[in-house]
Amino acid sequence: MKNTGTPGPLLSANDLVKTHGATPALRGASLSLGPGEILAVTGASGSGKSTLLHCMAGIVRPDEGSVTYDGRRLDRLPEKRLSELRRTGFGVVFQFGQLVPELTALDNVALPLLLAGTSRPRAHEQARDWLERFGAHDLAALRPGQMSGGQAQRTALARALITGPKVVFADEPTGALDSLAAEQVMTALARTAREAGTAVLLVTHDARTAAYADREVSLLDGVVVAEDPALEVAP
Template sequence: MLVADGVDLFYGPSQAVRGASLVLRRGETAAITGPSGSGKSSLLYCLAGVLPVVAGEVRFEGSSLGDLGDEELSALRRSRFGFVFQYGELLPELTVEENAALPLRLAGQRKPAALAAAGEVLGRLGLADLRTRRPSQVSGGQSQRVAVARALVHRPAVVFADEPTGSLDSANATAVLEEFLTLARSQGTAVVLVTHDADVAAKADTRYTMVDGVLTAQGRGQR
């Protein structure tokens, strides 16, 4: 589904990613671990088409992201990709259900249908009673579950998760990650998960490490 082949990325004279190659299959979870500053997030944003690669290629369903224009890339990210960030990044002026429904609304779906779909996903994540609350009225763990719902509500092909449990305590981190991966797998969504936590990475299907911009395959996780 998603292939990186010899990807290089530079920030000015500094090389952040060095010849990275990765293969992600439908419904698979791949975890990338490594120390801070090793290039994990930079590679994630290359895979998602947010950062253009300097050399090599990223292909999604056989098409090179480098061949797509800005509008095509934006449409691809809206419709086929989902994103979960370390701090959730919810919009404070929207309710929980409005935040979760945002990808569907941006895709042009009418509000009642979008909220209904968001409510179904929120219910699967144990958030049905919080639909009308604002982000400031829920806990950190609940907020991160809302971010997971938002990433999965439009049934994307791939979700890109950048330290999605890094701001949570260990109990909440484990709960959120389990719910995230279970829901993603149930709908056939592939996940690229960037983390510094070996225990989190162990729950993935395949594992990679990244050091000084170099990506190395480590084999299977402990799913």
């Protein structure tokens, strides 16, 4: 199936080891993500899910092991290039807090384009379009503090997808939401990612959220342990 498609994985992590102080978070985790694939990483709290996502998104560098994106070693890129990549090739959604609290939804969504040097009116035009795709066009003038959790997450999704990234990293995107809001957010994410052919690395402890993915892996104590055997392709 998708994960062994001909061009090879879009993003892969090989034997990642990462220690936070004295606590080991990853102890040799390997994972690959195919183009356009939605992959759920599940596991108990403290199993290293977020750290794996941070390493693969180039937010932290692993102590050992490698992260390869599109044939390039992410763990060796300088910080400036990484941050450029996160801005253009990747989109990031966290549980909460990724929106700039002082900016309106419209400016928040337009921010990646402004950072890339797009003029404000053109950035706004596209931002409006993306807010609309997530059913959030009526939020344009609101600031994050005035939104509900679900509204804020839909705004964050619009911001993550506006640059047309190849991969969206979502770390517990529904963690702070009630089930209806979670369903709306996840439906919007899965649908838009499939339409745009964007791959999604979805970290969650919630099976309902993980069920939006094409495939699921589990982390146990910093190692990827279980993949659904039925999804492994026989050679």
